[in-house]
Amino acid sequence: MISIKKLTYMYPEADSPALKDIDLEVSDGEFILITGATGSGKSTLLYCINGLIPHVFDGKLTGEVVVNGFLPKDMPVAEISRVVGTVFQNPESQIFMLKVEDDVAFGCENLSLPEEDVIKRRDMALKEMGLFHMRHAETLNLSGGMKQRLAISSVYAMGPNVFLFDEPTTDLDSTGRVEFLNIVRRLKEKGNTILLTEHQYEDFLTLADRVIVLEKGEITGFSQAGSLHTTTGRELLKGRKRGVSDEIDIQGVTFGYTKKRDALVDINLNIKRGELIAVCGDNGSGKTTLLKVLTGLLKPVKGNVTISGLVNPSLEELIGRVGFLFQNPDEQLFANSVEEEIMFAPMQLGKKINKDEYLKIVGFSAIKKRHPQTLSRGQRQLLAILSVMTIEPQILVLDEPTTGLDHGNLCSLFRILYKMVEEGKTVIFSTHHRKVKEFAQRVILMKDGRVIKDEIYK
Amino acid sequence: MRYISRATPFHSLDPRTKILMSLACACLIVILNTPISLFCLFVVLLLAFFSIKPPFSVVKTTLYLMAIAMVATMISQGFFYYFQPRTPLVTIIPEDAGLFGRLTGGISVYREGLIYGAVQSMRFFSATLLSMIIVMSTYPSDLILGLKKLGVPEKIGFMLTVSIRFLPVLAEEAKRILVAQRLRGLRIKGLRGSIRGFRFLIEPLIIDSLRKARRIALAAEVRGYTGKRTEIKKLHFFWMDWVALSIISLAIALAVKNRFMYE
Structure with missing residues (x-):
């Protein structure tokens, strides 16, 4: 049982508390879904339960947290980890070992359990999580969903009965999400207590016993599961006509990274100027590869790609015509201020743009002097998109642009994209979120390197 | 290699x-x-x-x-x-x-x-x-285990394991950064260009590595890592x-x- 009374916490050097007067009782075996915008204090609340606050994060903590009868603030994090297991958003940074079975054993080894116990628990976790057949596989080569499953297995092996999940499915595709749901269901059936934070929480509504909404560090809503709604919008694009002239045309394109397996098989697509297209599919279905081939970043092994009239163009020919945004925004921000970041491409390319308009559309006017890396994750994502948009390319390609964006930021993003489409630019983005694809006018579904569905909505 | x-x-x-x-x-x-x-x-x-x-x-x-x-x-x-x-x-x-x-x-x-x-x-x-x-x-983890058994401290061994694990990730990231920058019109020409290009590569790479390092540290923390542990692998x-x-x-x-x- 977890009991939280009058919990207030302020990060060091922060102006306002991240959590304010939180009161929460969680009974054993309960599943609590915690939702709220970025920066609302969801993760912070979990950190107070697993002891990262106050043991790793300094700051001002008042109030009381009791987990299974002990106070996390009086126990080392390693001790708490025997009872409270935590799984974070990014599966990549929770895997330490090179082999699957070594990683599952990692946590138990840290608890200094006797050898036989470690091996017993490791094998039990591998079996129950369905990883036993791939215990010798290298962790580097696993898919995102598999990595997340591995991270859960490693925590599971440590034998906690409280599980904290911090945005666990943000980086997962639809298959990964389904797998994750099944695992969480099983954990719940075994009587574990679960606290889970997520923006895209619809999937968990049937499983959760209670939903908590956090806003600026305060609990603003309690609800029995199932009563929350979200808005979506394809209505915004309704009635828009498809462009007439060809922008991208690809014929019989095949591409492979290795000789053994083709990442793309015989793709034929015709994309008109001014289309807004979502490319969907699971991780490994060829989405990113298709985007790269569509924009000439990868040369097809077979077939032809025609982009704005150029047949199989080189990267040099595409500079200024095509904007490409990779997944992680942090890799793409390198200027010293928001303003400089936005102006980087136009300066290099000698283009004149209306900077203030771009700043205004995402509400960055007030923060234009800030260093990009001091912004929040969602803001950095928007800035990265903006920095590619200011190339003012004919074609804008975004790889998973919505990862980690809350609803507010998501709307800002699509406001910009709609503006581009209005101006006759072509926008193509990949996504594995069911909801997000509904913002597009045309949806291309990929599986095993093939286009299995190509639908245009009118 | x-x-x-x-x-x-x-x-x-x-x-x-x-x-x-x-x-x-x-x-x-x-x-x-x-x-x-x-x-x-x-x-x-x-x-x-x-x-x-x-x-x-x-x-x-x-x-x-x-x-x-x-x-x-x-x-x-x-x-x-x-x-x-x-x-x-x-x-x-x-x-x-x-x-x-x-x-x-x-x-x-x-x-x-x-x-x-x-x-x-x-x-x-x-x-x-x-x-x-x-x-x-x-095999890299065997090599590190060997070092540990020969008296290299556990924490240094762990550091080595994590670096081997994340080196390929970092290399991939560097590649993506370079392409992203070229598409935004960065032209690398001559010595001065290379120095400038290097700065543009290294800054996002370091900042992102620091973020990653922080996430890894938190994950290790909640996985009970203290430096004292059972080692089930044997040589x-x-x-x-x-x-x-x-x-x-x-x-x-x-x-x-x-x-x-x-x-």
């Missing part, structure tokens, strides 16, 4: 044996000082290198780079060898050839220089081959390990005897 899974005698040696052998070989590289003995060491290591059945592409690049390095070292040492005695083989500018000759003191290729260059490159190549053999024949010494260690000890003993006892 990375681990290649094969069934060879070297692969089956205990990582501790391999670490000790490489330390011993490193000593040999320093102790041996005659061209003949260094050449012998080089040949032995080259044979060992072939015994781990490296892929042809690796062999080709290695030999090619070695040849270039050897020729370059020999030529530069041939010209700039300053120890006495030295025997000129070819004289390009004689010592008494006008002002230039007097200024430079003459330019010749010296026999001793060529030999010295060859000896130094043998040393260098032996060290290179040695590290390649170890890395290509030992085993077999007769081959003893044979290998005996051979290398004998070689060291002989080398020490020849170098220091009869001079």
